[in-house]
Each structure stands twice: as C-alpha cells, then as structure tokens.
Amino acid sequence: MNEEYYLTMKNITKKFGDVVANNNVNFNVKGGEIHALLGENGAGKSTLMNMLSGIYIPDGGSIFIHGKEIRFKSPTDAIKSGIGMIYQHFKLIESMTAIQNIILGKKKKLFLNYDKEVKKVQQIKDKYGFDVDLKKYVYDMSVGERENLEILKVMYRGADILILDEPTAVFTPQETKKLFNLMKRMKKEGCSIIFITHKLDEVMEVADTITILRKGESVETVTKDSTTPKELVDKMIGYHVDLAIERSNTTIGKSILKVSDLNLINDLNIPILKNINFEIHEGEVVGVAGISGCGQKELCEAIAGITKISSGKIEFQGKDITDKDASKLSKENLGISFIPEDRLGMGLVGSMDMVDNVFLKYYKKQKGLLLKKDDVEKKAEKIKEDLEVKTPSIHYPIKNLSGGNIQKILLGRELGLNPKLILMGYPVRGLDINTCYTIYNLVNEEKKKGTGILFVGEDLDILLSICDRIIVMYSGEITGSFESKNVTKETIGYKMLGNKRKGDEIYENEVC
Missing domain, CATH: 3.40.50.300 (P-loop containing nucleotide triphosphate hydrolases)
Structure with a gap:
C-alpha cells in the first residue's frame, strides 16, 4: 500500500426528494489498498458507489481521482478516469466469447486491429493471473469465471480503482479463495479495490481498511487489525447486538x-x-x-x-x-408453509397492506357472504410488534417498505399458521x-x-x-x-x- 490517495470523496451529499441517501459522506482509498465498505441495507453504499461510477450526480461535495477534482456526467466519464464497477448481476452477453465481451464497446475506429487487442488482453490476463479462457463462451462459464471476466474487462479499459459489489454472494469456498488471490495480486500491482460485502469473515480476511456507513453517513474508518467483527456490527447498527x-x-x-x-x-x-x-x-x-x-x-x-x-x-x-x-x-x-425467494412476486402483494396480505391466507376459511377482518387486523398488529416491523401503519402498502420488513411480514404470516x-x-x-x-x-x-x-x-x-x-x-x-x-x-x-x-x-x- 502506498500513501497516495487514488480516490477522495469529500462531503458527498445526495437526495431523492425528501430522502437523504448520503449526508456529507467522506470516503478515501489509497493506492494498493483493499478497502471494505460496510453498512446495513439502506445505509447509502449503493448510492455512494453509483455517484463514483457516474450513474448519479452528487448534490453536494467533491470527488478527487489521483488528486484531481472530477465531475462525472455519465458512466463513460468514470471509465475514462479509471473507475471500474463490477456489479453483482453481471453485464455480459452469454452468446459471445470472453474476448468478444471484453473488446465489445471499444471506442470505434475505422479499423480495429483485432490481433493487437487480443494481445493486449492476454498481457493483462498474464500479469494478474486471471483464470479466464478467452475463447470460452459465457454461457459455459461458472459464476467465478464470469466474475473474473468482468474484472478483466474493466482492467482492459484502464481501470485502477475497482468496485466489487457483493462479489462472493453465490461463490463456492474455492471460487472465493481464487478471487481473493486475484485481489491480492492486483493490490500488489498498485490497484485500489473497494470491496462491498455483508460477509464479515471475508472482510477480516482480505481487507486492509474498513469504512462503515450508517443511515447515509460515514461513521468511522478503521484498519482491519484495530477492530473485530463484533465491533463492526455494532458500528453498522448503532447499538450492541x-x-x-x-x-x-x-x-x-x-x-x-x-x-x-x-x-x-x-x-x-x-x-x-x-x-x-x-x-x-x-x-x-x-x-x-x-x-x-x-x-x-x-x-x-x-x-x-x-x-x-x-x-x-x-x-x-x-x-x-x-x-x-x-x-x-x-x-x-x-x-405446509412456503417462504419463496421472490417475496413480492410469489409471497406477498406489494400494493396491499399488511392486513390484506395476512388476510389472503384466511379468507377462504371464513363462512358467510361478508368477509370479516377484525381478527386478521389483530394478527397483523401482533406480527408488527413481535417482529418489530417498521411501518407507519398496518394499512400502509408493503411495497414501500424495506426488504427486511417485507420478509418479516411474510415470515410472520406463515409462522402464524402453526x-x-x-x-x-x-x-x-x-x-x-x-x-x-x-x-x-x-x-x-x-x-x-x-x-x-x-x-x-x-x-x-x-x-x-x-x-x-x-x-x-x-x-x-x-x-x-x-x-x-x-x-x-x-x-x-x-x-x-x-x-x-x-x-x-x-x-x-x-x-x-
């Protein structure tokens, strides 16, 4: 790790209507550093990284890349400045080979020297030890190979500041180990890596520095050696858990x-x-x-x-x-109760409130022509209290709630059936x-x-x-x-x- 800051984000603020997603956030990353960014869902991590990658424009604050202030107007500007974002959901064309995906989108010239570009990709691949077969089609690749391909693609475009968003979410332990070895080699070559994850054991294994966001604000930046997973969780949530x-x-x-x-x-x-x-x-x-x-x-x-x-x-x-x-x-x-992975598609109806979603499991059991909701309202109130569902009211549309609160409602309804x-x-x-x-x-x-x-x-x-x-x-x-x-x-x-x-x-x- 060198002492030069490749990235400095100073007092970054972003609002969506009355909602403040980021409030005076400060985030600094050195060259040759793996910097973990932690926070609960809704803490502002994605918004912050979307501003760094040119998708959003900050309402306030400054972004410096290698000491120079930059104002991104589009993702293209961010790519030109050496920012490479690797999303959790890959941006690859499955019917194309690895090398075709990498070269696709290159600045159009009258003629493209294909052999020259392949040689350039091969040199980057060999330098960092990417586990990618350039002739292999994406649809034949494992998840780990696709992740490697996405990283190689942004490196080919000149990125030296990489953002990895939940890269190991569906990895096997072996694929995770390979990715961490690659990240360490890239760090050794001077790249800056921003590592977004919920897995604290991985943070403690591979990160050098850790920044915690909570409720849209930067709480603290610590070194890995000066903290513990327990302390990190307490700082993310704001109280002891x-x-x-x-x-x-x-x-x-x-x-x-x-x-x-x-x-x-x-x-x-x-x-x-x-x-x-x-x-x-x-x-x-x-x-x-x-x-x-x-x-x-x-x-x-x-x-x-x-x-x-x-x-x-x-x-x-x-x-x-x-x-x-x-x-x-x-x-x-x-x-038999079923908690599907698609909470709003199969589990609950987003436009309905808690009461109506709970009612869906009970209305067929009622007798008579008129439907009665009194007992169901009591069940909804009990779910809200027992599972600490954060909602303005049991009559509030659930589509406007966070994923965690929606899942609590689904669980509460199904468990209530004994x-x-x-x-x-x-x-x-x-x-x-x-x-x-x-x-x-x-x-x-x-x-x-x-x-x-x-x-x-x-x-x-x-x-x-x-x-x-x-x-x-x-x-x-x-x-x-x-x-x-x-x-x-x-x-x-x-x-x-x-x-x-x-x-x-x-x-x-x-x-x-």
Whole structure:
C-alpha cells in the first residue's frame, strides 16, 4: 500500500426528494489498498458507489481521482478516469466469447486491429493471473469465471480503482479463495479495490481498511487489525447486538417429509430435478447448499404444490401429496408453509397492506357472504410488534417498505399458521445483518416446537451453524448429504461443483 490517495470523496451529499441517501459522506482509498465498505441495507453504499461510477450526480461535495477534482456526467466519464464497477448481476452477453465481451464497446475506429487487442488482453490476463479462457463462451462459464471476466474487462479499459459489489454472494469456498488471490495480486500491482460485502469473515480476511456507513453517513474508518467483527456490527447498527447462533439440541422426531425419486422436466424437455431423494424429520433443519440455479427453487415449489413434477413421490406425514397442488394443500390445512425467494412476486402483494396480505391466507376459511377482518387486523398488529416491523401503519402498502420488513411480514404470516413443515427459499437474501439474525432465531424457535424446516441458503457458514443436516445440489441432482457437525465448507464446496475433483484441484468447472 502506498500513501497516495487514488480516490477522495469529500462531503458527498445526495437526495431523492425528501430522502437523504448520503449526508456529507467522506470516503478515501489509497493506492494498493483493499478497502471494505460496510453498512446495513439502506445505509447509502449503493448510492455512494453509483455517484463514483457516474450513474448519479452528487448534490453536494467533491470527488478527487489521483488528486484531481472530477465531475462525472455519465458512466463513460468514470471509465475514462479509471473507475471500474463490477456489479453483482453481471453485464455480459452469454452468446459471445470472453474476448468478444471484453473488446465489445471499444471506442470505434475505422479499423480495429483485432490481433493487437487480443494481445493486449492476454498481457493483462498474464500479469494478474486471471483464470479466464478467452475463447470460452459465457454461457459455459461458472459464476467465478464470469466474475473474473468482468474484472478483466474493466482492467482492459484502464481501470485502477475497482468496485466489487457483493462479489462472493453465490461463490463456492474455492471460487472465493481464487478471487481473493486475484485481489491480492492486483493490490500488489498498485490497484485500489473497494470491496462491498455483508460477509464479515471475508472482510477480516482480505481487507486492509474498513469504512462503515450508517443511515447515509460515514461513521468511522478503521484498519482491519484495530477492530473485530463484533465491533463492526455494532458500528453498522448503532447499538450492541448479540449475533451468536446456537443450534438447538432438540430431539429429532419421526419423518415428516419424504421425497422419493423426484424428477422434473420443463417445457423444453430439459431435466431440472433428477432422482431427488431425502427426508426431513420433526424438529430438524435440513439445509440446501448449491450454486444458485441448480434446482433449489424448483424443489421447494414442487413440494409446495406450485410446480407439477414429472415422476416420483412426495409424502407428508405418511400421506401421499404428490398430485396435490398448492390450493388443495391449503384447503386441507396440512400444515405446509412456503417462504419463496421472490417475496413480492410469489409471497406477498406489494400494493396491499399488511392486513390484506395476512388476510389472503384466511379468507377462504371464513363462512358467510361478508368477509370479516377484525381478527386478521389483530394478527397483523401482533406480527408488527413481535417482529418489530417498521411501518407507519398496518394499512400502509408493503411495497414501500424495506426488504427486511417485507420478509418479516411474510415470515410472520406463515409462522402464524402453526406449520408442521416450513420451506424457506433464500430467506435472508439481500437483508441486513440484524434482520438475518432475527430470522435465524425464528428458525431455532420453530425447531424447538418440532417443526421440520427446509432451509435453502447461500452462506455456508450459516448453513453449518443453523442446520442439522445439509444436502448439496448441483445441476438438479443431490451430490452429497452430510451431518453439519461432520463436514467442512471445503467439502461442501467441491460437491457444489458436482464433485468433479482430482486431488484438491477442480479439473472440470461447469455452470448449472
């Protein structure tokens, strides 16, 4: 790390109407430094980085790049100044090769010397050790390879200040390790890296300096060696929080769900789920690990009766429910609750308030011509109080609430039905740390009641902490099933890649 500041953001302010997203934020990054930017959802991280990458224009304050004040009017201006933003959702064309994606968008000239540009890309690739096959099509790449390609693309455009937005969100441990090695090599070559993440263990592993944002303001900048994960969380939230996860030592009961030889083929005749077999018992939390898109969503929807399977058998408490759709399961009141990953698309109706969203689960059970909401309003008030939902009123449209509050409403509604089995599809995705731990505690409370839980997650540390057993999915198949106390993250990571390993090296790295 050198002492020169590559980036200085001084007293940055940004407002959207009456909402102040950033208020006099100060953020400085040195050359050859990995600088983590932390904060809860809504703390202002994205707004700040969108101003740095030229998407938004600050209402106040100054941005200095290599000591020179710059005013970005567009993302093109930011790219010209050496800013490279790598978004969580990749900006790649899948039907093109790596090299075509990299060169695409280059300043048009009468003629492009293709061989010269390929040589330039190859030199950058070799200098930093990028794990990218330039002739490979994007649709054949793993998530880790795509991340590498995005970074190589901005380096080719001359970036020396990189912004990585949640880069390891769906990575295996092996892919995360490769990315961190790449980041360290880039740091050694003098690049500045801004690392945005919710994973504090990764911050403590790879960052040099950490800046915390809270409610749109910069709270403090600290060095990694002078702090702890616990202190960072307290500074992010603004008060002391207990983040311990204690797996309940509940006695595992009898089998509540049994899935046998389940297969699902989509409309294009492509197998989505292949010979799935597993069980969940009373008081047991079974985690599902896997790269996103490997069949986890379809598995939950098949059990919930939303998607009709092609073959196989689903039994709930010894009763065959294979041919029952979601409507029949609800009508028979069997006790199966589903928390889908799409909270507003499948879980709740955004234009409705809390009362009406809770009412959706109860109105069919009412008798008579007139619908009565008195009891439902009491249930909505109880959810608001018990889960500390931050809303102006239970009659306020939920689409205007944060993701964390929307998820609390969905959870509160489903748990209020006293389910015997809960299917949870990425229940903490995109949520702040405080809300995540609220949900983990709810899972433990349900487990103590004897509820069986299927928990689809991305964070392997959390899955190992909260689950009794973990099944691993790859390309629609179960590649492994482990007792949580007897397995490591690395073993699960290999299984997430289809168990294609030779010694300790992955020798075939496919995408689901």
